[in-house]
Amino acid sequence: MIRTSFGALALLAAIPFVTPANAQSAQEQLDVRYGRALAAGYKALFLCSAIANAEANGATRTPQSVHEWELTGIQSPLNEIVKELPYEILRAQEAGTIDQVRVSWADDMPPRLARYQPKFGCDLLPIGSPLLDPREPLEVIVARDTREITTDEAALDETVSRRLSSMAFAGGYGEGSRTTSILVTKGDQIVLEDYVEGFDPSTPQRTWSVAKSIAATLVGWAVQAGEVIVDQPVALGYWRTQDDPRRSITVDHMLRMASGRYSDTPGNRTDPLYWGGATVDESATAWPIVFQPGSVYRYANNDTLMAVKAIQSYLSYYRPMDFFEKLGMNHTVAETDHRGGYILSSQAWTTARDLAKLGQLYLNDGVSPDGERLLPEEWRNYVSDPSGPQPEGTEWGYGAGWWTFRRPEGNSFEGIPDDAFAARGNRGQYLVVVPSRNVVIVRRGEDMVGTRFDIAAFTRDVLAALD
Known part of the structure; x- marks a missing residue:
């Protein structure tokens, strides 16, 4: 050892x-x-x-x-x-x-x-777990890209590329922000890609809440297979009595952060699960209901975790890694708790290129590079539709596991089409999909608390450069 x-x-x-x-x-x-x-x-x-x-x-x-x-x-x-x-x-x-x-x-x-x-x-492992005997040896498995996105260096003017990269890496889209990579594709071709020193196309980072959009994608995969219907109750057996109102919570409610369940902080601090070694079953299932399902928006990791639990039986046979393989996302890992429960509210690791491949799936309306339909027709429109209760105090809307640049009352982001939608994660993880422009934008970072990368401004500038 x-x-x-x-x-x-x-x-x-x-x-x-x-x-x-x-x-x-x-x-x-x-x-x-x-x-x-x-x-x-x-x-x-x-x-x-x-x-x-x-x-x-x-x-x-x-x-x-x-x-x-x-x-x-x-x-x-x-x-x-x-x-x-x-x-x-x-x-x-x-x-x-x-x-x-x-x-x-x-x-x-x-x-x-x-x-x-x-x-x-x-x-x-949980706090206080005894030391483990080391396992020797572990199998060496090195992931390789089998479906690389091609590069078209002429698609974006070199001067414009340098300006966008310089601004992204030098804090031009947020003072003190720390960009590790940017990547832009038009169609299935890379038109801009850059990395900070120490990171490259094979370097994964934690997705944080971008994993919620991955989770919504996996739910779509299960819907396409006929394993779940989003308008049906989650029906996991945790809420067993007939008079428990949680029995009426649907998968759609969970994806839209509208379950009506209580959470002790606004969603992004699931410390016992993320850092304490608790399991999804222990930490996400028992919260009581305080609003009628579908009536109030409350950003909550626990809702996403329960949406994934709704397709747990499907994922036991058809694993996230199998889905990633179909897209050529060979550098992506969905991590679990110590009992095997997927923590797909945050704990996935992936590269900029793999995120671009996920975005490309949505540009192709759910069809894989091999022509297999992985998501239902119109799933893209479903996840990017800001219906139901919406977050307050922001210009962003929320769909089903994805953020939207428009709210039900309209789009406040000048220069960004109404059909654009995004996955957003802590410390500056972003995946933007713009179907009407056939464009995917990825930004990875490790922004410190108190700093923020302006992904809307970056998206606007990228789209303007591609005109």
Whole structure:
């Protein structure tokens, strides 16, 4: 077993995880300790996923690179904790692939553990899990592009390309934003592609909430197969009594963030699942209903997770990786919790080119490069239709798992067609599809908390350049 470590684990006891007891209440001490446990889980999972998934693609990431990009500028209080935590990266002796990552966080508890499985990426074990015996060797599986999008260098003027790239990478679309890649296709040809140093076409990044749009796509796949109908109740058996109003929640409600269920924060902080090692079943299913389904918009990771649960039986036979393969998305991994539940509200890893291939599927109205219909006819119109309750305080509309540039009352984005729609994720992950222009736009980043990339302005400028 090959080990890579940072810091001396023996010194962990010297790292305080609480301030003096007389300065904090018992609840404050508990919160500080929980914050350290979450920070350790965050670090273990990102080190594991970023490095192992890149190596599976034939790319290279180092712990230093992950600290510079994924572990910098993250949510508080994790940002103040995560870098100091000692870690170990354990590799299989013969294959050399990552087996597990351990991050220590308290002297009286085991390290947090993330483990890697080829083709499934990394999962995170619960807080307090005992150390695992390393597995040797792991199979080496390197993904290769079998359907590359072709490049047409003449399609976009070189001067314009340089200007767009310069603005994207130098903060021209948001002060302090950190772009890692941009990619634009027209038809099935790349007309603009650029990467920051240390990233390339084979380097995957976490999708964050772009995974919600991937989840909606997989639901469409199951609809096309006849396995689910979006207007029927989710019917998972979690809400068993006849008088439980949650029995009336449909897949459509879940995709549109309109289930009416309570969530303790606005959707993007599912900490027990993302960083605590809880499972989808434990964390997403039991929330009570507080509004009539279909009446109120509430952005919630749990709704997407339950939409995926609605097609769980289908995905047990026809896995996300099988769908990705049909599109040539060979550098994409849908990761799971430690019991195999897909965390498709956030936890997928993919490249800019693979996202472009997903966008191309929608340009082709759900037909694969091989001519197979993967999504129902008009599924593109369904996911990009901002019907039902809408988010407040924004010009964006929301469809079924995808954001829209128009709201029911109209389009406020000058220079962007009404039919444009987008997948959006934390830290600046964007996939924009513009069917009327036959254009796909991808922007990947690691934007720090408090900064934002203006994807609408970038989309407008790209479309203007392609006129």
